Every structure is written in C-alpha cells, then in structure tokens.
Amino acid sequence: ELKVEQNPLFLSMQEGKNYTIYCNYSTTSDRLYWYRQDPGKSLESLFVLLSNGAVKQEGRLMASLDTKARLSTLHITAAVHDLSATYFCAVDPSDDYKLSFGAGTTVTVRA
C-alpha cells in the first residue's frame, strides 16, 4: 500500500525566516503535486512536478522532486502571514490521476 508521509504535520513559522516541508512516499512515482488549502476551502494547485530533479518556484515557495529518494520538498523563503494554510503533497504512482495524499502540513506564520 502506498504511503505518503509529510513532516512536520504542524509548523509554526516566524515571519521572515525560511522553512522546509518534506514529503516522502513509498513507491515509485514520477508525478508529485503540491496543493494549498485554506480552512474550509478548496485545494489550490501550487506545483506539478513530473520528473526527477524537477524544481519549480512561485514567489516565496519552491518545490523539488527526487524520485530516486522518493522525496519532495517544499521550501518557504522569508515566511509571511499570507502563507498560513495547510499544504498537501500528493503522489500519482500509476499515472492515472488516482492521487494519494499526505496528511497535510498546517502552517501558521506569526509575527
């Protein structure tokens, strides 16, 4: 059974500092997705990573994928309050869009 593990599950960030969220998965996959969810809201696509070594950046967020290590990271640079949300990684091991999600990392940014 595919396992997708995120850590940490809760992350209290100080404004202006840098942090990393890790996503490990247990089976081979070349497709990994990152989503953001605000409380009670839908999931917003952040990044689509489709190959080993893929790196994507948008604003203060940067995601990378190492398929050999079965690891993706979401790096947050100079955290700001607007980044407070829950971040999910999801893996598509069969290339058929049946995504397996991690448990999510709830991020709170404090002044």
Place this chain on the structure above:
Amino acid sequence: DSGVTQTPKHLITATGQRVTLRCSPRSGDLSVYWYQQSLDQGLQFLIQYYNGEERAKGNILERFSAQQFPDLHSELNLSSLELGDSALYFCASVGGFNYGYTFGSGTRLTVV
C-alpha cells in the same frame, strides 16, 4: 472560480437519509474524480468517471454510488448515512497531467 462546479455547498441531514452531491467538470474535461476529506481519514480517493464510464474505484463504501451523465456532470449518491460520513466531498477534473487536478469548492456534509 476554478471552473469545477459543485452543489450544494452545505448539506445537513439526519442519519439514515440519502443525499446527492453534484459536480460539473471544467469545460472540455471528460473526467470527474470524487474525493472525501475527513479529519480522521484525510483526503481519500473515492471514484473516477471518464466520459460517462466508471474508470477506477478507491475507498468508496457500498452505500455510496456515483454516475456521470452524457453532459459530463456527475452525481455522488450517499445513502443510509452515518455520523461518520460527515466530511467535505470534493470533485475534481483534469485538464492534462501537466496541470494536475482542478478541484471544485466542495460540499460540506453534516450528518446529525
């Protein structure tokens, strides 16, 4: 607006009842995926339809069923509802693997 439309946004019903959740995918997308998000189980894939046909099943209970109609909208039917069925139900469509899913706004189901 993501282009994936879900109705209703909120639903409160009693145990033992049956409800129907509706989803319209983005224009041009043929697939609909249903997911359940609950506090204890997280995000779980339920079922996928492609152009009217069931393509894949995940952790969907026998009390739950779905279908996709010729106009590509989909309905998720939940019957004999239990308190544990209370959750957010999302549908999503896919425009191509480069883009991943686009999720609808969800239906929050509360069973009392």
